[in-house]
Amino acid sequence: MQKILVGLKRVVDYNVRIRVKEDGSGVVTDGVKMSINPFDEIALEEALRIRERGDASEVIVVSIGEEDCQQQLRTGLAMGADRAILVQTDQPVDPLAAARTLLKLIEKEQPELVILGKQAIDDDCNQTGQMLAALWDRPQATFASQLELNGQQAKVTREVDAGLEVIEVDLPAVVTTDLRLNEPRYVKLPDIMKAKKKPLETLELSALIDDAAPYCAIGEHAAPPQRSRGVMVNNASELVDALRDKGLVN
Amino acid sequence: MNKVLIVAEHDGTTLNPSTPKCVTCAADIPNSEITIAVFADAPDDCAQQAAKLEGVAEVAAVARPENANQLAATLAPQLAALAADYDYLLAPSSTFGKDVLPRAAALLGVGQLSDIMEVIDARSFRRPIYAGNAIVTCSVAEGSKVVATVRVASYRAAPAGSNAAPINPVSLDVALPDHTRFVELRAGGGDRPDLQTARCVISGGRGVGSADNFKLIYDLAEKLGAGVGASRAAVDAGYVANDMQVGQTGKIIAPELYMAFGISGAIQHLTGIKDAGTIVAVNKDPEAPIFEIADIGLVGDLFEIIPELDQSLSG
Known part of the structure; x- marks a missing residue:
């Protein structure tokens, strides 16, 4: 296999407690830690393992969004991706627009996975x-919780x-990751330095899709x-009584 | 009239309870006329179950050998062809619906709403984002088809009553790809009630301590006819299989009674149970966050309390 394309979305870090803005216009993102979407990190880890096994020669990471997505792409490069593409836009991009954009990159890069x-x-x-x-x-x-490549097919x-x-698909194909597929590696400091020298290409979204x-x-x-907080009971028989009062157990 | 098409979820013989929940959501759409589409190799049984659901106007039965397994790659082109004449296309937000519906939406050239939990009007809906930490209102432009998955935990099932909607066999002239093949399904829970549809669910967390100790949870569940769930911590510790995981990264459930044993109540777990009718928490740590949302809490050692519960329930 030649190439694997991996999508990396910049999102509010999963450890951040989400707060809705008082005017209801969105959630608070100012000064909040941003990270690679955790499922995308798993996607990249899987691609890297495939390349390290010798089953692929290049891993390309792609992000769609504002200029700051470069940070997540650099992290992806530090994890081990070979090069990065940022499709830049200041507008919100919904899943259908993201899919149309990725399709344009696929036509250009011809990945097998x-x-x-x-x-x-x-x-x-x-979506x-x-x-x-x-x-x-x-x-x-x-x-996906397990991915096995077998020539021109994947199980x-x-x-x-x-x-x-379990399904079997012909390649090229799209795989989306679930949590158990793997545990992503930690980035080491020397890799962050090396990642600064790896290629990061920037394209304008409007140059790829019209609308x-x-x-x-x-x-x-x-x-x-x-x-709201309910009542506390003192022992098992009080619990059973409370459940019987509500008609929940016999 | 707003013509609504619902994709039935089924295992070949029985309609999944997610389907009648979609009917309840569809009935909230003003002036809706509801059709259920059953794709199967032999759709008769499921079509008859769908025809009985109150509020359903028609069942479209699409019989085709390729529909024996519910693969998104095979179903989506048929669904897109069938949905052309409808204003709305709905599927449950189960792994089945999440897999097939976006593929059909893209073939139709439209976007999709995921996990709608409330119909505000014909074009506006509420849905959770950020793992349910915010609820957002979304509006689809006039003239555009509404394609959406329905958050099943937000809806009661439409009753199977005396309705007898007509069942119409439909044949669709659609070429199907052969690039995707079903190999096998390894089922999880055995005879226990399905987590997402069980009236009562009993879950264990890290506090249960081991895979062997989970027998306590299974035995209590059997006594109550309950489904068995687990927190992510218990799954990660290897006590139980991942398909039992309840929470944002597992299953989102809404049973009438939810009982959590040895579960501290991480946000990601609470997200999966907050639509439950009554939440019971048993934990030895009085400061466990699960007590913040439990309707009935009991501080104590689950290894003492479960046998006592068992006795009280027998008494």
């Missing part, structure tokens, strides 16, 4: 990989509600309704 996170932890959409596979007219293997174990589903108007207009943001 595209690995994306199953969802981004900001908008929680879980881009599936949409890309549709537009590319290629197989999709979503929610993928998928985490589904009913258990584990990135989002599918839906995002309106008011609200904090979720809170559950």
Whole structure:
């Protein structure tokens, strides 16, 4: 295999406690730590392991968004990606626009495998990989917890509600990652220095796709309704009594 | 009239309870006329179950040998062809719906809303973002097809009543790809009730201590006819399989009764249970965050409390 393309989205770090702005216009992102979407980090780790096994020659990381996405691409390069592409725009990019953009890069780069996170932890959409596979007219293997390459095919174990589903897909294909696929490596300081010398190409979104108007207009943001603290009981029989009062157990 | 098409989720013989929950959501769309699409190799059983659901106007049964396994690559082109005449296309936000619907949306050339939890009006919906830490209002422009997955935990199932909607066989002239092949499904929970549809769910966390100790949880669940879940900590510690994980990175559930044993209550776990009817927490640490949201809390050692519960329930 020649190339693997990996998507890296810049998102609010998963450890940050999300707060909705008082005017409801969004969530607070000023001064908040930003990171690579955790599922995308798993995607990159998987691509790197495939290359390190000798099953691929190049790993390209791509991000779509504002100039600051360079930080996440540099982290991806420090993890071990060979080169990076930033598709720059100041406008919000929804999953369909992201898929159309990635398709343009695929046409140019001709990767045999595209690995994306199953969802981004900001908008929680879980759409881009599936949409890309549709537009590319290629197989999709979503929610992957195991990926085995076998010549021009891949065998993928998928985490589904009913258990584990195994499918086989012809390459090229789109794979989206679930949490158990692997544990991403930590970046070492010398790698951060080396990453500064790796190529990072910047393209304008408008040069790749005509119209990135989002599918839906995002309106008011609200904090979720809170559950309140209930009652404390002292022992098991009081608990059973309380449940019987509510008609929840016999 | 707003024509709504719902993709049925099923295992070939039984309709998944996620489908009647989508019907309830669809009924909230003003002037909706609801059709359920059943894609299968032999759709009769599931089509009949769908036809009984209250509020359903029609069942479209698409019989095709390739539909024996519900692969997104095979279903999406058929779904896109069938949905052409509809104003709305809905699927449950289960792994099935999440897999197939965006593929169909892209084939239709439109975007998608994920996890809608409330219909505000014909074009506006509420959905959770940031793992449920914010709720956002989204509006789809007039004239554009609405394609959305439905957050099943937010809806009650439409009852299977005396309805007898007509079942119409549909044949779609769509070429299907052969680049994706089903190999096998390794099922998780055995005979226990499915986590996402069980009336009662009992979960264990790191406090359970070992895979062997989980027997306590299984036995109590059996007594109550409950499904069994676990926190991510218990899964990561290797006590149980990942398909039992409840929380943002596992399953989001809304049982009538949820009982958490030895679970401290990390945000990511609480996100998965906050739509439960009654939450019971048993933990030896009185400061455990799960007590902040529990309806009934009990501070104590689960290894003493579970046997006592068992006795009280028998009494």
